[in-house]
Amino acid sequence: MTFESTKAGSRWVTRIIPLFLAAAVGYATYVTVARVCADFLIHDRQQHGSAVAVLVLYFLFMFLMIATYLRTIVTINTDPGLVPLGSLAVSRRNSKEASDSTRRADDLEGQPYGGMAPDDNPDSPGLEQFYTKDVFICETDGRPKWCSECCNWKPDRAHHSSELNRCVLRMDHYCPWAGGMVGENSFKFFVQFTAYTACYCGIVLGAAGSSLKKKISSGDGVDGFLVGALGLGGFFGLFTFMMTVTSLRYVLLNMTNVDLLGYRTKVYQLAVRIPRGSQGTDSYHVINYPLPRPGTSYSTNQQANGTGTMNRVNSPSLGREARDELAHRTFAILRTEASENPWDLGYWENWKEVMGNNPIDWLFPIRRSPCVKHDLNESFYRMGDIVNVVRARHGLAPVPVDGQDGVEMR
Ligand SMILES: [Zn+2]
Incomplete structure (x- = not known):
């Protein structure tokens, strides 16, 4: 199974680009090996050491560039990190109507519940992944x-x-060069690819540029192949260098292209778990999970020891009540301030979340980012001190460091 763009134009570009890139690399290889190293450095100048150095660097970065490119496109096309479809979407897409419906634009920062309204079923599939x-x-x-x-x-x-x-x-973003959506599974490989391609272009530029300069100054005239390599290397080098700088900035800030949209004014709303049965205050509302069934509501009796106990009102189902009592969780709905990034762990931890924990992971496109494991009980991704800052701002105690269920205060 592959995950191609829904847009015909994007699919077409995706198939042409690898051929175009292969032609560019073939041309650069011919110029570097034949025109620069064999003809100029070895034949004209007898600079064997320089020729070997250029060839080693050239093929080293070509190999790293191709390896990271393949890893990126294979990941993007086989496992882009899709969220499973809801059952309604599955049936809707299987029906003929789906193909007739016009596609909507990205809801990058989602208008709240635009279009098809959210599932009002308190036992909506997948909801428990959040409130647990x-x-x-x-x-x-x-x-x-x-x-x-x-x-x-x-x-x-x-x-x-x-x-x-x-x-x-x-x-993160749709990448026509790699033919797919760059997300958490592929972002690390994408960063490595842009960085190695920038280095590769730098070597082509350096080799072709210095040879051209020496040829001109020694009166050999202008070699059109070297000029062509300078043009290609300059274009791709500048492009990938800019992409590398941008991507490294995202890595160090623990942000994505999507996170950065409207960053200065962006406010996140966090559902933060608080002691069971706590009441809302002037500064925040609370929500109780599992959501009450229609015709029922939760009521909270605050006892003297601070323990909240829950009573169901008008409950039609006593069996469910006992289960809900145990699984019941209360969350405060808090807002960050503008430009606060809940996932910012500091530069070093941000780097490790995406690039890995050791230089082997940083340099080679083997293992995926640690952040894709999703093995945390606390949140989908590691969150930074901002969560405690936001809690404190709303008069809530910080999250216990040992995680020993302190939040429940039984
Ligand atoms: Zn969707």
Whole structure:
């Protein structure tokens, strides 16, 4: 199974670009090996050492560039990190109507519940993945973000891609060069690819440029092949260098292209787990999970020892009541301030979340980013001190460091 763009233009570009890149690399190889090293450095100048140095660097970075490119496109096309479709979306897409419906634009920062309304079923599939965590991104009503196209609850940092018509985990951008959506599974390989390509272009530029300069100054005239290599190397070198700088900035700040949209004014709403049965205050509302069934509501009796106990009102189902009592969790709905990034762990931890924990991971496109493991109980992705800052701002105690269920205060 592959995950191609829904847009014919993008699919067409995706098939042409690898051929174009292969032709460019073939040309650069001919110029560097034949024109620079064999003809100029070895034949004309007898500079064997320089020729060997250029060849070693050239093929080293060509190999790294091709390896990271292949790793990126294979990951993008086989496992781009899609959020599973909701059952309604599956049936809708299987029906003929789906093909007739016009596609909507990306809801990058999702208009709350635009289009198909969120599932009002308190036992909506997937909802428990959110309220079993201690923090998740929510809407004003305390429910997670909902994708009206995929009919699913969107995990933190997942966004709907109109290119794929699917929600993508930690979505970054659609890359025509790699032919797909760069997300959490491929972002590390993408960064490595742009960095190695910039280095590769730098070597082509250096080799062709210095040979051309020496040829001109010694009266050999202008070699058109060297000029062509300078043009290609300059174009791709500048492009990939800029991409590398931008991507490294994202890595160090723990942000994506999507996160950065409207960053200065962007406010996140966090559902933050608080002691069971706590009441809302002037500065925040609370939401209780599992959501009450229609015709029922939770009421809270605050006891003298501070323990909240829950009573169901008008409950039609006593069996469910006992289960809900045990699984019951209360969340405060808090807002960050503008430009606060809940996932910022500091430069070094941000780097390791994406690039890995050791130089082997940083340099080679072997293992995926640590952040894709999703093995945390607390949140979808590691969150930074901002969560405690936001809690404190709302008069809530910090999250206990040892995680020994202190939040429940039984
Ligand atoms: Zn979606």
